[in-house]
Amino acid sequence: MNINLTLIGQMIAFVCFVMFCMKYVWPPILAAMAEREKKMADGLAAADRASHDLELAKQKAVERLIEAKHEAASIVDAANKRGGQIVEEAKSAAVIEAGRVKTAAQAEIEQEANRAREHLRGQVAALSLAGAEKILGAAIDQKAHAGLVDKLAAEL
Amino acid sequence: MAGSSQTVSEYITHHLTNLTYGELPGGFEREDGAIIGEGGAWVMAHGAREASAMGFSAIHVDSMLWSTGLGILFCWLFRRVAKKAETGVPSGLVNVVEMIVEFVDSTVRDTFHGNNKLIAPLALTIFVWVLLMNLMDLVPIDLVPKVLEVVAGVPFQKIVPSTDVNITLGMAIGVFILMLYYSIKIKGFGFLKELSFTPFNHWAFIPVNLFMEVVGLLAKPFSLGLRLFGNLYAGEMIFILIAALFSAGVAWMVPAGFLQVTWAIFHLLIIPLQAFIFMVLTIVYLSMAHEDH
Structure with missing residues (x-):
């Protein structure tokens, strides 16, 4: 319990440590803490902004999706319409073609039939001439009776 | 523990004696019978009697080394962090x-409203330094002195600097000087007026006021220093008594151990509390010095 020079020594040490702390310890630590605080505040603000942006982006995405769906539906509609149209066109073209083919065939058939008829008519004339010769027993003068035979042939 | 060659009172006295280096006056007879020559001599004290004979021109080597060592530990530790302190995690x-x-920082902000760059580092230094010095009280009291005695032949060792009244008063007087400095700097002549005209605002009461205010002013550093010293000294004393109890016989070991743990736990409360009180009172006193009425 003696008061002695230790008192002075302690005072000197005290002053030294306080000055050291004031110069080299307190300012950097406080500065770092303040800076970190600011950084954290900035970070939080950025996070807020980001979540807001995310919300907006989501909304936009939904809108785009709906738009795309509409577009797809309209495209499908148009395609369906066009498909029907093509089928219709093909149908009508086929019908026309079929009609054309049919008329051509009919014409040919007609022609064929006419030709056959002409042929037959000739033969029938010849036959009837031959028959008449036999019946009459004499030859019919081809030239004299040609008018008659032709007339007959035409009647057949 | 108290050795068989020591009585309990010798053991306690031994633990309460600082390792003192100082000047013994001429003609002083030392413990070993040697007589100090004319003009005195600077020697290491061999006991409490020699230490007190040295008077003011002596220094407590153990208190000084432990306190500056802990102060340097504080500076080194905090400086390292200050260098490393970055804005990352x-x-x-x-x-x-x-x-x-x-x-x-928050304590200073709550109490001190002026603008002074000294107060916060001062408070930090006081708080951590006093805390470290108080924490030395939890080191088993015989450990360090015994080791030093056996290894290096150091006769006395008090490892808790805050149980040395020089240490606590040294800091308190440092704070007191700052109080006076700021009182005069901020208030100027108003400081003298404050001393003369409170609490009785009449010229006839000036002597009474001066007496009361000066006593009040001087009481601040002494209460500050002695409060810390008293708490820690008493705590240390009880640790010493409990340690002495161990030597009272095998039957006392269990209650002594129980007391030791109980007191250590209780003391764990006192240690930061006293550091905190020292810091807060420093801030309050300096804040009063800054307030101009």
């Missing part, structure tokens, strides 16, 4: 240091 020691700094 703090970890480990940085966290602890920043927690203490933040705690001190």
